[in-house]
Amino acid sequence: MFTTFRQAMAWLHTWFGLVLGFVLMAAFFFGALSVFDREFDRWAIPATRIEPQPMPSYERVLRPAFERMQPTRAAVDAMRGQVDGPMPARFDTVAYWSAYTTHRDPVVALFAGYEVPNARHAGEQIYAEATVDPRDGRVLPDDRLKVGSGFFYPMHYGLTLDWKNLGIWIVGFSALVMLAALVSGVVMHRRLFREFFTFRPGKARLRSALDLHNLTGVVALPFHFFFALTGLLIFAATYYFPLGHTQLHELHDRAAAIEAQQTGLPHQRAGVAAGLADVDAMVAQARQRWEDKGKAGDVGFLVLMHVGDANGYVSVYRAGTDRIALVGDGIHFKASSGELIREDPPATAVARMAEFLTGLHLQHFRHWLLRWLYVLGGLAGAVCIATGFVFFVEKRKRQHAARGSQGARVVDALAVASVTGMALATLGILVANRLLPEDLAARGDWEQRAFWTTWVLALLHAAWRSAPVALGLPNPAWREQAWAISALAIAAAVLNWATTGDHLLRTLASGYWPVAGVDLALLAVSAIAGLVAHRLRLRSRVRAAQAHAAEPRHA
Amino acid sequence: MHEPAGAMWLLAGAVACAFAGMAWLALSMPAHARQVWGGEPPPARLRLLRPAGAAGLAASLLLCLRVDHATIAVLVWLMALSAAAMAVAMLLATRPHWLRVAVPWLRGRAADGS
Amino acid sequence: MALAHAPAPASAPASQQDHPRLALVARIGAAVLGGYGFAWGLVAAATSLLVAAGMGFHDAEFLASLVGVLAMLCAFLWAIAARRLWRVWAVLAGGGALLAGVGSLVQAVLG
Numbered sequence: 001m002f003t004t005f006r007q008a009m010a011w012l013h014t015w016f017g018l019v020l021g022f023v024l025m026a027a028f029f030f031g032a033l034s035v036f037d038r039e040f041d042r043w044a045i046p047a048t049r050i051e052p053q054p055m056p057s058y059e060r061v062l063r064p065a066f067e068r069m070q071p072t073r074a075a076v077d078a079m080r081g082q083v084d085g086p087m088p089a090r091f092d093t094v095a096y097w098s099a100y101t102t103h104r105d106p107v108v109a110l111f112a113g114y115e116v117p118n119a120r121h122a123g124e125q126i127y128a129e130a131t132v133d134p135r136d137g138r139v140l141p142d143d144r145l146k147v148g149s150g151f152f153y154p155m156h157y158g159l160t161l162d163w164k165n166l167g168i169w170i171v172g173f174s175a176l177v178m179l180a181a182l183v184s185g186v187v188m189h190r191r192l193f194r195e196f197f198t199f200r201p202g203k204a205r206l207r208s209a210l211d212l213h214n215l216t217g218v219v220a221l222p223f224h225f226f227f228a229l230t231g232l233l234i235f236a237a238t239y240y241f242p243l244g245h246t247q248l249h250e251l252h253d254r255a256a257a258i259e260a261q262q263t264g265l266p267h268q269r270a271g272v273a274a275g276l277a278d279v280d281a282m283v284a285q286a287r288q289r290w291e292d293k294g295k296a297g298d299v300g301f302l303v304l305m306h307v308g309d310a311n312g313y314v315s316v317y318r319a320g321t322d323r324i325a326l327v328g329d330g331i332h333f334k335a336s337s338g339e340l341i342r343e344d345p346p347a348t349a350v351a352r353m354a355e356f357l358t359g360l361h362l363q364h365f366r367h368w369l370l371r372w373l374y375v376l377g378g379l380a381g382a383v384c385i386a387t388g389f390v391f392f393v394e395k396r397k398r399q400h401a402a403r404g405s406q407g408a409r410v411v412d413a414l415a416v417a418s419v420t421g422m423a424l425a426t427l428g429i430l431v432a433n434r435l436l437p438e439d440l441a442a443r444g445d446w447e448q449r450a451f452w453t454t455w456v457l458a459l460l461h462a463a464w465r466s467a468p469v470a471l472g473l474p475n476p477a478w479r480e481q482a483w484a485i486s487a488l489a490i491a492a493a494v495l496n497w498a499t500t501g502d503h504l505l506r507t508l509a510s511g512y513w514p515v516a517g518v519d520l521a522l523l524a525v526s527a528i529a530g531l532v533a534h535r536l537r538l539r540s541r542v543r544a545a546q547a548h549a550a551e552p553r554h555a
Numbered sequence: 556m557h558e559p560a561g562a563m564w565l566l567a568g569a570v571a572c573a574f575a576g577m578a579w580l581a582l583s584m585p586a587h588a589r590q591v592w593g594g595e596p597p598p599a600r601l602r603l604l605r606p607a608g609a610a611g612l613a614a615s616l617l618l619c620l621r622v623d624h625a626t627i628a629v630l631v632w633l634m635a636l637s638a639a640a641m642a643v644a645m646l647l648a649t650r651p652h653w654l655r656v657a658v659p660w661l662r663g664r665a666a667d668g669s
Numbered sequence: 670m671a672l673a674h675a676p677a678p679a680s681a682p683a684s685q686q687d688h689p690r691l692a693l694v695a696r697i698g699a700a701v702l703g704g705y706g707f708a709w710g711l712v713a714a715a716t717s718l719l720v721a722a723g724m725g726f727h728d729a730e731f732l733a734s735l736v737g738v739l740a741m742l743c744a745f746l747w748a749i750a751a752r753r754l755w756r757v758w759a760v761l762a763g764g765g766a767l768l769a770g771v772g773s774l775v776q777a778v779l780g
């Protein structure tokens with residue numbers, strides 16, 4: 001198809017980069033926001049604006065909360081079809097209770113799985129979740145949409161397209177194309193080292209767009225490559241290459257059985273009732289053991305398996321706040337007696353590599369500079385893709401205008417929608433979050449509708465205003481949407497003040513950074529968008545003056 | 556991890572070293588040297604900037620390693636390098652003469668070789 | 670950076686130039702489907718061979734998936750750049766099937 005390797009790579013980079021670039025914009029932008037997902041949650045759910053706490057006491061806080069948990073009515077109804085017989089009023093055979101917290105979570109997330117009696121499939125489980133205030137065990141309203149961790153984050157890895165995991169596949173393919181675009185980009189970029197620091201904003205749009213595209217791509221090349229790669233790895237064994245449950249399921253099942261034997265952690269209930277020893281004492285013992293190994297730390301994850309059964313055991317995992325690896329160093333105790341069953345041995349070399357690669361992406365570590373540098377990298381990636389779109393359109397719009405093609409116009413409209421449109425949609429959900437009535441039923445659904453509606457409106461606006469592109473001229477939608485971003489960002493910050501009383505002076509004074517940070521970011525976005533809009537308007541005025549001067553005089 | 560205040564200064568130092576290193580590497584290239592000083596400094600001076608730049612980047616890594624566990628430190632360093640390179644490129648594009656502060660020992664127009 | 674114009678290089682079969690759209694679809698199909706099939710086969714062979722060599726299943730699964738992702742990237746790039754499309758299909762589809770076969774064989778032997 002192509003005469004040289006470089007030509008082939010250029011074609012690949014251009015066309016696959018263009019088509020998948022729209023998906024990648026979302027992955028990079030919402031990925032950058034997801035670095036501070038829990039901070040967005042605090043902003044969006046004012047009831048949770050409290051300081052992060054370490055994992056609270058089991059006896060005082062967690063047990064009462066666990067005992068009160070039950071699956072939601074919706075979950076029970078969904079399970080009805082899988083059961084031969086009546087559904088119980090209460091699910092009391094607890095497969096597991098678990099509690100999870102991080103150094104950024106002021107609330108504790110509780111999860112429970114219950115055995116379903118008379119289920120058609122053996123081992124069928126039904127689940128429940130709750131969010132509690134760690135200071136007193138008070139259950140917090142769970143029906144609030146966690147705009148950060150419950151929306152921006154799933155948006156980033158799956159576009160919230162859950163049907164048959166289609167979104168995860170689309171983002172996965174776009175990540176592969178990202179890797180291909182990076183390799184092909186390097187192959188195409190002949191003067192990589194000489195132009196490492198080159199950005200010439202004064203030059204023609206085509207050249208300066210390419211300069212910026214190359215700069216943001218090359219300067220953060222390791223970041224872009226590793227994030228695409230580690231992102232793929234996180235889902236690879238489960239979604240993209242699920243051999244363990246398909247072609248190689250025999251190998252998998254055999255390994256699971258052996259593991260159960262070796263670890264001494266029972267897979268199933270014994271069917272014999274038994275009590276529960278002092279869990280807080282077990283946790284204290286675990287923390288002591290970590291400290292003895294030179295790894296003092298906080299509890300990140302607490303699991304109680306087969307609750308109320310003789311085979312029950314309690315697992316305590318260490319939060320990985322000071323290193324890349326996630327929760328680990330699990331220590332397991334027999335539930336009925338509190339005696340130690342097992343201390344997880346040091347991980348194998350491969351397991352350590354896996355923990356490192358996935359932990360690098362998932363960022364559970366406590367390091368504010370590194371988090372902000374990650375945001376910078378994500379935004380650099382977004383700028384790289386956006387300038388790619390601009391370059392594509394600039395390069396072709398005059399030729400397309402000359403032959404009456406709409407191609408450049410279509411791409412430009414889509415580019416506006418995926419750059420400024422996406423930012424507008426994000427601001428739209430934040431504004432809706434503050435404006436909607438507190439007690440509105442299915443409030444989270446309405447917030448999401450606000451997001452998608454704003455995006456569709458941005459797309460329609462971009463399409464409507466893009467007619468000049470078909471004549472070889474710039475699309476005014478860029479400037480107009482930049483103004484809209486500037487306005488909406490301020491509105492969101494002001495609405496936070498108006499609806500919660502937590503204005504910037506107060507949050508800065510009390511040092512409550514999650515909310516102060518989001519408000520400051522909103523103000524910064526507003527300022528930058530306003531500046532960009534202003535510059536674009538000046539440029540269009542200059543161009544209009546030039547066009548006017550060049551017009552032949554009419555009779 | 557070290558106590559927060561000390562760590563902050565060390566990390567600030569690491570970022571500063573990364574910036575200096577990247578600035579020196581950039582200015583060792585004649586095209587960028589011209590942007591910053593208007594003329595081209597003698598090649599001897601420029602040649603020194605390259606190893607100086609590398610040293611700056613190495614110093615940055617050492618400072619990062621003083622603050623964190625090795626795995627995190629290397630990541631912080633790599634990301635700091637990207638940020639520093641971006642900052643230097645943006646300065647070269649908008650206010651190139653500001654970068655003279657990174658090489659204070661080279662003054663004035665370089666045509667006279669001083 | 671234009672594609673090679675007609676006259677077609679002597680090496681390209683006449684059919685490719687007659688139906689450029691079809692050739693493009695076939696090329697992309699080879700890159701995406703062929704690349705995925707090859708990667709799947711490689712993951713199958715690598716996982717089972719690593720387990721046979723004594724590695725734990727989850728470790729083998731992870732390492733193999735890393736190799737699989739990188740292999741798919743290489744297969745993808747090669748499929749786009751390669752001169753002859755039939756060679757791409759032969760290597761990716763054929764090789765993938767062969768590797769998948771190795772994976773199942775080793776699993777059966779270990780059982």
